[in-house]
Amino acid sequence: MTVLYVDDESIPRIIFDKIFGSKYNTLMAESGPDALEKLAALEDDLTVVITDMRMPGMDGVDFLAEAHKKYNNLACFILTSMDQDEKIHQAETDNLIEKVFNKPLNASEVEAAIEEALSRVA
Template identity: 45%
Template sequence: MASNKNITILYVDDEDINLFLFKANFQSKFNIITSLSATKALEELENHHDEIIVVISDMRMPVMNGIEFIEKAKEKYNNIFYYILTGFDYNEEIENALKTNLIQKFFTKPFNVEEIEKAIFEAVKKLK
């Protein structure tokens, strides 16, 4: 697949290995910014909000979970497409986030590269 380096993705996860795997799978196609915590991710959004098109966040993280992080991020940056990537089951919190359009979709770990790519391209199409 061709490079789409003009598409910037922020991926948030509290485990280094997950950040590494995400970057390894997508960095040849997209511009990837990673963050090891929701707090750091908010800083990345502050610094790169004009570039970031998609934010994908882990659900279970210390301090604030993925939904809490996205609620906080979306208050300030509501023109970005937000997604949850979780190793756990679909739950009421994710269901409510989908119903209220807080998130566009949720993905499960281990992630499917094609499924995430498709969602990213769908988000980019909506911007045009």
């Protein structure tokens, strides 16, 4: 199982890896297109994807929509600093994402969601 964390800012990626890198196989991506390339190289039974919503070029929901077209072994989560907008709400309704995390990241909340996703495939 791999946890793919997608954020265009380097500091959140570094923090995420420091928190979760010893517990899970973590992989970092700095954009939606970068994350799609990294997903293509994975052969895991399950990939947990946590992506920032606001990123240049391709936002988190658009990235996850593309990822879901190609891969069916994803448990997807959005991380946002803004109030939930209609696009995020629609992604939840369409079962594109399982949960929305608010910034700043709550490590115990994220870990609980990862563990829940793992328990569904174990």
